[in-house]
Amino acid sequence: xxxxxxxxxxxxxxxxxxxxxxxxxxxxxxxxxxxxxxxxxxxxxxxxxxxxxxxxxxxxxxxxxxxxxxxxxxxxxxxxxxxxxxxxxxxxxxxxxxxxxxxxxxxxxxxxxxxxxxxxxxxxxxxxxxxxxxxxxxxxxxxxxxxxxxxxxxxxxxxxxxxxxxxxxxxxxxxxxxxxxxxxxxxxxxxxxxxxxxxxxxxxxxxxxxxxxxxxxxxxxxxxxxxxxxxxxxxxxxxxxxxxxxxxxxxxxxxxxxxxxxxxxxxxxxxxxxxxxxxxxxxxxxxxxxxxxxxxxxxxxxxxxxxxxxxxxxxxxxxxxxxxxxxxxxxxxxxxxxxxxxxxxxxxxxxxxxxxxxxxxxxxxxxxxxxxxxxxxxxxxxxxxxxxxxxxxxxxxxxxxxxxxxxxxxxxxxxxxxxxxxxxxxxxxxxxxxxxxxxxxxxxxxxxxxxxxxxxxxxxxxxxxxxxxxxxxxxxxxxxxxxxxxxx
Numbered sequence: 001x002x003x004x005x006x007x008x009x010x011x012x013x014x015x016x017x018x019x020x021x022x023x024x025x026x027x028x029x030x031x032x033x034x035x036x037x038x039x040x041x042x043x044x045x046x047x048x049x050x051x052x053x054x055x056x057x058x059x060x061x062x063x064x065x066x067x068x069x070x071x072x073x074x075x076x077x078x079x080x081x082x083x084x085x086x087x088x089x090x091x092x093x094x095x096x097x098x099x100x101x102x103x104x105x106x107x108x109x110x111x112x113x114x115x116x117x118x119x120x121x122x123x124x125x126x127x128x129x130x131x132x133x134x135x136x137x138x139x140x141x142x143x144x145x146x147x148x149x150x151x152x153x154x155x156x157x158x159x160x161x162x163x164x165x166x167x168x169x170x171x172x173x174x175x176x177x178x179x180x181x182x183x184x185x186x187x188x189x190x191x192x193x194x195x196x197x198x199x200x201x202x203x204x205x206x207x208x209x210x211x212x213x214x215x216x217x218x219x220x221x222x223x224x225x226x227x228x229x230x231x232x233x234x235x236x237x238x239x240x241x242x243x244x245x246x247x248x249x250x251x252x253x254x255x256x257x258x259x260x261x262x263x264x265x266x267x268x269x270x271x272x273x274x275x276x277x278x279x280x281x282x283x284x285x286x287x288x289x290x291x292x293x294x295x296x297x298x299x300x301x302x303x304x305x306x307x308x309x310x311x312x313x314x315x316x317x318x319x320x321x322x323x324x325x326x327x328x329x330x331x332x333x334x335x336x337x338x339x340x341x342x343x344x345x346x347x348x349x350x351x352x353x354x355x356x357x358x359x360x361x362x363x364x365x366x367x368x369x370x371x372x373x374x375x376x377x378x379x380x381x382x383x384x385x386x387x388x389x390x391x392x393x394x395x396x397x398x399x400x401x402x403x404x405x406x407x408x409x410x411x412x413x414x415x416x417x418x419x420x421x422x423x424x425x426x427x428x429x430x431x432x433x434x435x436x437x438x439x440x441x442x443x444x445x446x447x448x449x450x451x452x453x454x455x456x457x458x459x460x461x462x463x464x465x466x467x468x469x470x471x472x473x474x475x476x477x478x479x480x481x482x483x484x485x486x487x488x
Contacts, residue, residue: 005198005199006265006266006268006269007199007269008200008269009199009200009201010201010203011201011208014220016220017209017220019047019220019221020222020223021047021190021223022039022046023035023046023223023484024046024047024049024210024223024227024228025039025228025481026049026197026230026231027048027049027050027231027263027453028048028049028050028054028056029057029058029230029232030057030059030173030176030180030453030470030477031230031453031454031473031474031477032050032057032453033048033177033181033474034452034473034477034478035228035230035452035477035478035480035481035484036187037180037183037187038477038479038482038485039228039481039482039484040188040189040481042482042486044225045224046187046188047190047191048189049192049197049212049221050193050194050195051194051196052194053194054193055184056173057256057258058232058255058425059173059176059177059470059473060173060256061173061174061255062171062173062469062470063165063171063172063173064165064166064173064176065136065146065163065165065470066118066467066470066471067091068112068162068467068471069084069086069087069111069160069162070082070087070112071112072111072112074125074126074127074142074164075160075161075162078161081158084108084109084111085108086157086158086160087111087157087160088104088105089157090148090153090159090162091104091108091465091468093153093156093463094147094310094313094464095459095461095464095465095468096463098462099459099460100459100461103434103472106434107472107475114471114475114478115164118179121179121180121183122179122182122183123166123175123176123180125143125166125167126140126167127142127143128143129141129143131145132342133145133289133292133308133342135311135466136165136170136466137342138169138170138341139169140168141165142167143161145161145163146162146163146310146465147308147309148161149308149391150309151306151309151388151389152389163466163467166179173470180474192214192219194215195213195214195219196213196214197211197263198211198212198218198266199211199269200267200269200449201221202270207223207227207270207446207448208448210223223448225488227448227449228436228451228477229430229452229455230455230473231261231262232255232258232263232455233259233261233425233454233455234264234426235255235259235424235426236255236259236260237259240260240261240264240265244277245280245426247278247280247282247424248426250420251282251319251420251423252420253425254281254283254423254424254425259426263451264430267438267446267451270446271440271441272439272440272446273439274429275430275457276427276428276429276460277428277429278428279426279427279461280316280424280425280427281316281464282312282316282320282422282423283312283422283423283424284315284421285411285414285415285421285422286311286315286318286407287344288307289338290328290330290334290335290346291307291328292307293335293394293396294307294329294330294334295307295328295373295376296314296318296326296327296328296329297326297327298323298324298326299324300365300368301359301362301369301371301372302368302372303376304321305317305318305388306385306388307388308390308394310466312464313463315422316424316463319422319424325406325408326407326421327362327404327406328404328407329358329369329373329403329405330348331398331399331401331402332403335348335403344411345411345412345413346405346409347409348403348404348405349405350362352401352402353402354400354402355369355370355373355402356370362404376398379395380397381397406421407421407422408421409421425454426454427457427460427464428457429451429456429457429458430451431457432450432451432452432456432457432480433445436456436476436483436484437450437480437483438450438451448487450480450484451480452476452480453469453472453473458476459472460472
């Protein structure tokens with residue numbers, strides 16, 4: 001057995017195990033934390049393996065948004081009425097096409113309870129609303145809009161903001177993980193860090209444990225009830241991207257650098273089925289506050305979306321379907337209207353008095369951008385956007401001087417014109433039931449094996465909204481933990 005092999009090991013090949021437990025959770029991000037907590041709370045003896053030197057993973061490096069709704073206390077405090085039905089209707093469209101409706105229905109109906117679960121674990125949410133349009137706010141507001149009020153979603157369900165954020169400005173994932181880690185420890189689960197899972201152990205057709213490596217040496221674990229895989233996606237595995245999600249090749253990575261698909265590979269080696277491995281989420285550094293006040297155009301100078309949608313929607317659409325490069329176009333009045341906290345140190349790459357000059361600077365065909373702006377302005381005069389239905393809040397005719405912002409320059413000066421201006425992660429993974437049971441290629445549950453988080457295929461179809469990774473991972477991680485603790 002080589003160090004890179006994910007082939008399973010038979011129970012009889014291991015003389016004695018270094019560690020034993022009821023439930024072994026592999027990966028200590030948000031999904032793993034939720035699974036470990038519930039398994040331990042149900043009375044199971046739980047060990048959590050983490051390949052890094054501490055808990056957190058990609059969850060800790062995230063914005064921390066949790067997509068929750070249906071009438072949470074924060075929504076009510078901010079003056080919004082919401083229902084599980086409206087939440088479901090929005091998510092079915094936004095996470096579609098082909099969202100997993102069974103998982104999605106459970107998630108919407110259980111969302112208020114899930115919110116209260118976080119509160120009970122010590123996560124604080126301020127009862128205040130961020131009213132801007134951003135990837136995430138650099139405020140400690142507890143609620144934000146994530147495209148619910150944009151067309152066409154505002155025609156399908158009553159809009160309500162559902163982006164719940166721990167009380168911290170900017171990247172709040174570390175705050176979330178801090179409280180979840182404390183809860184897992186208090187529930188009695190043990191944590192083994194610097195331990196890399198390598199191979200599942202099989203007792204016949206049942207998963208009975210795992211072989212890992214700690215500082216290069218093998219360590220064996222016996223799981224009397226179940227193993228729960230929460231190792232994340234596979235954006236950091238170039239070979240897997242080439243095989244399943246080549247759209248992400250050459251883009252940046254939204255991860256902690258350890259989303260290498262190892263858990264998916266280990267499970268696949270024993271016949272586990274995967275689902276929607278080609279589905280991805282892409283974020284482009286096209287500033288939401290800027291393009292909403294102006295426009296986002298492709299390399300031909302054409303608009304292709306209502307720019308007030310959730311920015312992941314226009315990012316993924318652009319990279320997968322539109323010719324690049326992409327440009328944020330705005331005028332002086334619109335640029336100066338952006339609140340300083342939402343500007344993220346973005347500066348125009350080109351500023352010209354005329355659109356003809358801007359076209360030349362951007363290498364566009366003469367008249368292409370002029371035509372786009374002329375049509376936009378003509379309708380904006382009447383507060384309308386018949387082509388893409390951007391909300392009237394953002395509509396205003398653009399006038400000289402004009403500016404173009406290059407997403408490849410990044411936020412806070414991070415890109416400097418290099419790279420793609422976009423980064424992404426994977427959404428596909430192991431095929432699981434609503435209780436996290438991993439299914440084989442015949443659709444049968446593999447005894448003793450569960451999964452949650454980005455190692456599994458969750459609620460998502462071909463769409464994404466911020467907060468549905470942390471929300472999905474923890475919600476179904478909890479269900480997996482409870483089910484694993486019941487395993488005979």
